[in-house]
Amino acid sequence: MKRTFTCGELDESLINKTVVLNGWVNKWRDHGGLIFIDLRDRYGLTQIVFNPQTNPRAYETAKHLRNEDVIAVEGIVVGRPPEAINPKMRTGKIEVHVQKLEILNKAKTTPFEINDQIEVSEDIRLKYRYLDLRRPRLQQNLIVRSEVYKIVRNFFYDEKFVEIETPFLMKSTPEGARDFLVPSRNFPGRFYALPQSPQTYKQLLMIAGYDRYFQIVKCFRDEDLRRDRQPEFTQIDVEMSFVDENDVMDVSARLIKILFKKILNVDVPLPIRKLSFKQAFETYGNDKPDLRFGFPIVTLNSVFESSEFKVFRNVIENGGRVAAIAIHPADGFSRKKIDRLTEDARQFGAKGLAYLIYNNNEFKGSVAKFLSQNELENLKQEMDLQNNSLVLIVADQYETTYSVLGQLRLKIADELNLLDDQKFEFAWIVDFPLLEWSEEQNRYVARHHPFTSPRTDQLELLDTAPDKALARAYDLVLNGNEIAGGSIRIHQRALQEKMFEVLKIGKEEAEAKFGFLLQALEYGAPPHGGIAFGLDRLVMLLTGAGSIRDVIAFPKTSSALSLMDGAPSEVSEEQLAELHIKVR
Amino acid sequence: MKRTFTCGELDESLINKTVVLNGWVNKWRDHGGLIFIDLRDRYGLTQIVFNPQTNPRAYETAKHLRNEDVIAVEGIVVGRPPEAINPKMRTGKIEVHVQKLEILNKAKTTPFEINDQIEVSEDIRLKYRYLDLRRPRLQQNLIVRSEVYKIVRNFFYDEKFVEIETPFLMKSTPEGARDFLVPSRNFPGRFYALPQSPQTYKQLLMIAGYDRYFQIVKCFRDEDLRRDRQPEFTQIDVEMSFVDENDVMDVSARLIKILFKKILNVDVPLPIRKLSFKQAFETYGNDKPDLRFGFPIVTLNSVFESSEFKVFRNVIENGGRVAAIAIHPADGFSRKKIDRLTEDARQFGAKGLAYLIYNNNEFKGSVAKFLSQNELENLKQEMDLQNNSLVLIVADQYETTYSVLGQLRLKIADELNLLDDQKFEFAWIVDFPLLEWSEEQNRYVARHHPFTSPRTDQLELLDTAPDKALARAYDLVLNGNEIAGGSIRIHQRALQEKMFEVLKIGKEEAEAKFGFLLQALEYGAPPHGGIAFGLDRLVMLLTGAGSIRDVIAFPKTSSALSLMDGAPSEVSEEQLAELHIKVR
Helix, strand or coil, X not given: CCCCCCCCCCCXXXXXXXXXXXXXXXXXXXXXXXXXXXXXXXXXXXXXXXXXXXXXXXXXXXHCCCCCCEEEEEEEEEECCHHHCCCCCCCCCEXXXXXXXXXXXXXXXXXXXXCCCCCCCHHHHHHCXXXXXXXXXXXXXXXXXXXXXXXXXXXXXXXXXXXXXXXXXXXXXXXXXXXXXXXXXXXXXXXXXXXXXXXXXXXXXXXXXXXXXXXXXXEECCCXXXXXXXCEEEEEEEEEECCCHHHHHHHHHHHHHHHHHHHHCCCCCCCCCEEEHHHHHXXXXXXXXXXXXXXXXXXXXXXXXXXXXXXXXXXXXXXXEXXXXXXXXXXXXXXXXXXXXXXXXXXXXXXXXXXXXXXXXXXECCCHHHCCHHHHHHHHHHHCCCCCEEEEEEEECHHXXXXXXXXXXXXXXXXXXXXXXXXXCEEEEECCECEEEECCCCEEEECCCCCECECHHHCCHHHHCHHHCEECEEXXXXXXXXXXXXXXXXXXXXXXXXXXXXXXXXXXXXXXHHHHXXXXXXXXXXXXXXXXXXXXXXXXXXXXXXXXHHHCXXXXXXXXXXXXXXXXXXXXXHHHHHCCEEEC | CCCCCCCCCCCHHHCCCEEEEEEXXXXXXXXXXXXXXXXXXCCEEEEEEECCCCCHHXXXXXXXXXXXXXXXXXEEEEECCHHHCCCCCCCCCEEEEEEEEEEEECXXXXXXXXXXXXXXXXXXXXXXXXXXXXXXXHHHHHHXXXXXXXXXXXXXXXXXXXXXXXCCXXXXXXXXXXXXXXXXXXXXXXXXXXXXXXXXXXXXXXXXXXXXXXXXXXXXXXXXXXXXXXCXXXXXXXXXXXXXXXXXXXXXXXHHHHHHHHHHCCCCCCCCCEEEHHHHHXXXXXXXXXXXXXXXXXXXXXXXXXXXXXXXXXXXXXXXXXXXXXXXXXXXXXXXXXXXXXXXXXXHCCCCCEEEEEECCEEECCCHHHCCHHXXXXXXXXXXXXXXEEEEEEXXXXXXXHHHHHHHHHHHHHHCCCCCCCCCCEEEEECCECEEEECCCCEEEECCCCCECECHHHCCHHHHCHHHCEECEEEEEECCEEEEEEEEECCCHHHHHHHHHHCCCCHHHHHHHHXXXXXXXXXXXXXXXXXXXXXXXXXXXXXXXXCHHHHCCCCCCCCCXXXXXXXXXXXXXXXXXXXXXXXX
């Protein structure tokens, strides 16, 4: 009884035809002496009907069918009476009158019902992932994900990119995140590492002359997993030769445009706006701004630099910032609510939160009485205040001021339901600092990675003021998420060595870890750069899923555990002995 | 000086246009006071010309250019004089008269020349893989490989398969090959394993209702590497629900047809022939027969079962086999050559090799005088002997007889240059034994894997004569290579448990290793089956490469070493401590 059709394709054109369907019992009901079953497969549902007159044995068997049993039926396609037509189902105008039934496999009662309304802990869902994956929503997520692979790959094929696989067993060169290690059996005491990204390989492919490379590839980071991180994640990895920042951004933007058009029928206007890192931070308080709503941060140092109000003036005199966001309309921001926001601001790291309410040409609020009329007028101008606005002011050190206002901005937008998930606001963040100071390591570390090129007009800064040097890096952000990041790379040995020096990676260490790359740079390396997209997060945004775990077939928990099969698990002493290791 | 064209696209339509090219100096020559350079990129070569009259400084700089330097040039496209036209080059009718030159990167002298005629050890090539990959042949191989990805994926997308990624950090369940292990940081003493194949995951995806799954995926086996094996290899992985053997073979054959048509313009006639395992072994001496040439093995037991010639009769009486291959024409098979073949037969495991030469209705050769006229006549008939044939006979135990003749057959075909690499002869091998006896483990092991279904009409054999049970498995072979293998899987818990029992995998062990799968089989598992193609080998055959290392961007040596970066390498004590392991 091999199916002749799937459960999603029968329609009126097939009335009176004999068909075979295979699928799962999705719903069973007994009505008017007949048994009705919705039979399910990936393609849809078909109503099948058992009549004791037609085949008494099949009817008897059907009586005992239960949800999730797997069956095969042969029957005739019949048009439904008008009152039974279900316009919501693709197959809603027909039903199949069963003549033969075969049970392909019985199912035990599932630990949760297979539908999207379940209220069951994620742990149970992950343990029975194969059942969870039957739910329409997860199935749809994975089908969209498959569609994304297809669109992405065909885009790059059309653009003459070569798809190349890079190794998973590579050299451990921890710089940034922790490596997953793989002990070698042939070389006692030596280890492979799983790639955190194919960074060095894709650069070598450019040096090898492949010109345009892409790959959709798993990467690995052994980090403590925050919400929505996975130890293994998928990257759309891209590298191009003879390009500058704009070339890479242009290809990436065109990919995004096609993806959002094909998957969501959303038009992404090109070009995508660019914000400098500084601009983003001083306007939105972070480097991945959510641009679906307003409330930009406005710096008010010029307004308050000679204020009588000491709190503000002192901050400014000590090199800090006074800045504010304006919420309009201010309705609903009770005293109590503002107190809660003040509490939030403290949680985010500020010493406090000042506020003003501007209404009918009047300022009220916690600091109104300390500020001069002139200052208030200037503030109004600077912030382009509308009537009935709430102004939240933070005066603190540079980072704190913007970061706290940025977090308040997001929190308020969330509370006001402004995070519209039908809206997609993209931006490129550019002009990142090349380095950041690591207190822990007491040295500069690369903000992006050590292969990112500094701006070539600023090379002298590497000696004089490394923290001022800007990188040729770019991130693509969408609705507060970083969805891609890349850079133009260093393509000359001398500059790469200089970079290692700035990072305090000694000659010997650089040689041991990256000697092959340094050497490769000497044999005719072209100028090159690239980008990598976080595919999991991108699919999450495209499907509106609440978590990346909902767009990954078999995800792990935040402690990197697979609840389904119990990995990681103990292994035999024999296996460890062969690998020349033992457990401490 | 960003390129306006690549080095492979300029033609007469662009004469008089100013263009910018970027690329590598591929060839440099000084001729008639001008400097000619072939500039190379992935897309082709363009001849560029430096004239001291046009730009004396550029000309001076060009004097010192060397092979593999990376440069940018701006110049005018000029038609070549008729005598200088190179019809072999796509850009052979034009050249570019350079007006501006910029050196993008200098290159040291490469350790070997960048061309396909190099005679340099593979070790050196692997150490400088990024230079090796510049050679036209390797570049072509990887571009074909990229094309293969594209064709394969679009085929499966069109056939409504869902592409799903499965985890790389999974549970260690060694059954067959050795696992690569990954120590867990969060769970001291516990380990992940890298997948030997996504077998259990793809079955779970069928149980989850995805109906048709595919993925091009890396797999890992920590084995001693024979020639042409890699510790990480790529598989086209496929699984389908509600199917039987023919459905999987049909989809696979149509994929192969499209691949060979699109890549090589070769028509693969469908359906692909099927041979049972027994037929293949008794006719070609192995389960991956090379069908590009004849010389089938013919069993002669019926001819010799009552022979006076004791050597043959004894073998038959002891349950062995007498069998032969006929080589036609026999020219060139001197006594000396036949002696060498006899030596080979011994190397392959036979006790000896008998031969006959049939010419002008007469038999000569080592055993001619021991055989009756009647036997010789019957042999002639059985083997359908043509005049001027050499008959090589082996009489030995079953396995030995066919295996030795199979190896001789291949050796002779190779010597006679019958292994035509423009010929592609496919076959399905079916009806494999389910089990094979492992002397080492003193138990039956699964010939394919423990999830392969036995033939459902032979289930009682599992109790009575497990070694006689056949599997619902199928291999696709091409020119002596296995390029794909698959099976219909067990989809019921009871049968899967029975199978573990036959394999002497105790209940407890089965539960610990595969409990999640056994459980999943109880919740409505559909009948399902699949196949996996070895992509590396397939691309090797499609490109005519001599080794799978020539179709992998960054391969490892046979001891699983990466000569380029030195992986595996030592790691820090700190890394090991975090992973709770130490080196023995």
